[in-house]
């Protein structure tokens with residue numbers, strides 16, 4: 001009986017540490033430990049009668065008290081550690097300066113030509129829907145770091161210079177940024193002057209005969225990258241297409257647990273015409289009448305552990321499809337769309353965050369922050 005009690009108390013603690021249960025369970029664990037103490041006490045008195053030794057009695061009692069004290073000490077230590085994980089100190093809300101000046105917020109005035117919140121109450125970020133001064137003031141004291149991944153394999157290396165140079169001008173300016181470049185030509189990576197707090201790491205990857213594979217393999221490499229890094233709860237990552245340039249601010253307003261970008265080509269269309277994977281046999285399948293938005297494969301992000309889960313899931317599903325001889329219509333973009341349908345993003349970025357240079361700007365798009373360059377697919381891809 002003692003063993004059962006001990007086990008369920010520690011299972012409870014393990015779950016709490018993993019953030020799976022609430023404080024009720026911890027109270028339960030306390031109650032169970034208390035019953036362990038009671039049982040110990042019972043054992044001491046029971047054995048006393050058998051031996052009759054007063055010395056033995058006090059010795060055993062002291063031993064048991066020590067054991068219980070150790071147990072309680074461990075419980076307390078584990079509890080505070082678990083609590084620290086659930087509510088990390090760095091999550092406390094405080095402004096950079098106590099007297100930060102910014103425009104008074106209003107719930108009556110704002111953008112009225114676009115929707116700025118999803119039906120599951122995630123913000124949709126449009127220019128004019130946020131205050132950059134306020135947001136930077138909130139995030140700067142947290143000392144966050146932002147990782148960006150970009151793949152430049154084969155001829156796509158030609159896009160890297162512009163990507164990196166414009167990122168210096170617009171992507172999380174003034175924050176800690178770590179860009180990971182994955183390429184098959186490390187020597188061709190251009191030297192770009194980076195500001196203090198920003199760095200670049202080059203990783204070698206193999207080229208491939210198929211662009212679909214290069215594109216889809218990104219999920220696996222992103223998964224591995226996150227596994228190798230220290231998983232700090234306050235670290236964010238964005239995974240971006242290289243054939244693009246920054247044109248305007250992309251900063252703290254884009255931060256969230258799980259972040260998706262609405263594709264510029266489909267945001268006015270009915271969901272029935274979204275290019276989701278429509279074959280039920282694929283793990284990327286989205287049924288008719290389902291799906292919220294059509295999201296880009298060229299930009300997504302969020303907290304490290306959330307993006308890790310996303311990349312791992314998309315990679316697994318992609319491999320499972322391959323075993324069944326099927327490749328989703330838009331490779332990892334299809335898997336990403338399936339994932340975001342099931343796991344709603346906590347923040348959605350408007351098409352300002354991934355426009356396409358060949359598209360004229362629509363009136364609701366007040367600023368283009370990041371945009372895909374015009375490219376000749378036949379010339380740059382290894383296959384058609």
Ligand SMILES: CC(=O)N[C@H]1[C@@H](OP(=O)(O)OP(=O)(O)OC[C@H]2O[C@@H](n3ccc(=O)[nH]c3=O)[C@H](O)[C@@H]2O)O[C@H](CO)[C@H](O)[C@@H]1O
Nearest residue numbers: 151152153154156211215241242243296297298330331333
């Ligand atoms: C803007 C946007 O949402 N783009 C997505 C879209 O087409 P895209 O036409 O934008 O795909 P793409 O040709 O840019 O390929 C995606 C990315 O893979 C890398 N790459 C690709 C080929 C190659 O030979 N070398 C190389 O490095 C590179 O980082 C590139 O940016 O659909 C693709 C489906 O697979 C991806 O989901 C893209 O992210």
Ligand SMILES: [Mn+2]
Nearest residue numbers: 241243298372
């Ligand atoms: Mn692209």
